[in-house]
Amino acid sequence: MTRGSGRRPRGGPIVDRWALLAIPLIAFLVAFFLVPLIVVSLRSVADFPKPTGDIFSNYGRFFASAANLRVLANTFWVAALSTVVCLALGYPYAYLMNIVRPRVAGLLLIAVLLPFWSSLLVRTYAWQVILRDTGIINTFLLDWGLITEPIPLIRTTLGVMLGMSQVLLPFMVLPIYAVMRRIDPEYTKAAANLGAPPFAAFRRVFLPLSLPGVLAGSLLVFVLALGFYITPALLGSPKDTMISQFIANAVQQRLDWGIGATMAVILMGLTLVVLFVASRFIRLRDVFGSLEES
């Protein structure tokens, strides 16, 4: 588009004609994202089971319930835990991708993207088959006599972590890898030349230079994890319940659209707070731009 505007004759249209091609998407976003968002926000202050004078009574109801607050806290806890798990798995993986030959790096990239190419639901049911008491792991261990009773894998936080980190790992690996690839290998060589053994060179030079990728990946994973629904529902115990499940319950079973909308607004508000706080430390452009780069 910059090329087009460069050739724009004097006095021509301000907007490049090619920009008009974006109109369908803009219309789509307005119709199916912006409008519903406004509707949900309005319902959170206007839709009550019993009419009251207070427009914030839905919010009052939400914060009055200890269970709601516990689930909200749990949502953040599970999201933080997935972020830590993804970081612990993803950083070494990105590091490996960065040091191997480009061909091998390509294969590793495909491996980490594979989960994207199967449906979330199928994948989650597959985890059930693997993890449940009569599943592959427990059957195997029982048959070999290594255990006498099935060990609890499904309906545990471990199960949730397995399912979620598998889905979220690419969002950690890609930004970290994109940043690592931009680190000039001469820096590590210079560190060695100046007397730094490999680990010191990593800790003092490579790690700090890769931190923007770590922050970007962690932010993406954390924010995405906040909205998880199917995986914790199918693989977790009731104590792993996340707020999205509460929203679904409220709307589908209790038909309480007001409280559902309220919880959705609260989740979105808190997510925006996270993004705002993060934006004080990193450029969000880099976070979301880093995905396209690898």
Add this chain to the structure above:
Amino acid sequence: MSARSRHWGAAPDRPALALRNLSKVFGDVPAVDGVDLEVRQGEFITLLGPSGSGKTTTLRMIAGFTLQSGGTIEIDGVDMGHVPPYRRDVGMVFQNYALFPHMTAAENIAFPLQMRRVGRPEIKRRVADALGLVKLEGLGQRYPRQLSGGQQQRIAFARAVVFNPRLLLMDEPLGALDKKLREALQLEVMHISRQLGATVVYVTHDQDEALVMSDRIAIFSRGRIEQLGTGEDLYERPASLFVADFIGESNILRGRFEPAGDGGWLVRDPWRWQVGAAAAARASLEGGSAAALVVRPERLRIVGVDAGPGLATGVNAVDAIVRDVLYLGSMRKFELVLPDGNAAVVRQQRGGGGHEGRAGDRVRLTWAVDDGVLVADPHG
């Protein structure tokens, strides 16, 4: 650490660096092919050559970034064969400086001292000294991106010398700077290195830089050292056609060498040119072998074709046609065509009272026999 001397110029009896039959093969392409080189303590030596001649690969093997395929590297008499780069105690200034972008200039300079577990007060003192050495006191708290190219180069230099390494390596450190700054920094790098007594191995493809800075220059070509010597050696007494061509401008006359007495003749019908005894001895060519006579542009004089019947003894001559006369301020440069179609160049100091040639003129070029250097002609 005290067992091994950490000062520049220690143990002057043994070479600071010795490369023996050093080679490096990438795939099946030899990048460095049997390099022998001894560098004395406190010497400033330059590896000069066109790109791909193996000079940078040699430097990287000395630093330990690249493992040699054959031969040995000794620093201060210690074989560095399998010593990792972080234990070689060699400072390096990288082509793009490689200053750590997340550290200030002072932190960059402190890094090698921290790695050597130098105490905090001493680090502070030595960083300040190093900043003073490169005349950047007061800029220690700046990050590399806040410094100009020349300032970054100085910080990189300070970082590479602050720990008194046994050897200072520089890989085209001035390549990214503009001409004026480059020339100023050439002198500065040279003076500070001398002041520290540092042993320096400097890589460049810029012959002027090499001539200005170096005690000795090693000319690299196709992975080998073509000639090693002082700038004057290389300019006045090139050992091969490649060196003659690479260093400065040369006029090259090809022919066959015919010995006569101590000296001999370079014959190319209908011309023949006398070769001095010293030049013939250095080249030590067999009679009848293809050879070339190299004469520097400022050694040639232009005279009229009708300048007189005979030549004085000890003077050679060849005819040429003037193609261009370029006025260069302090001197005039004549570009000519020799009878065999090759180009020739003559530089005449202003006021030297030379011939006033004009484009198109037929002229005669003369030079003293002793100003001609005989080299083998591999293409002859």
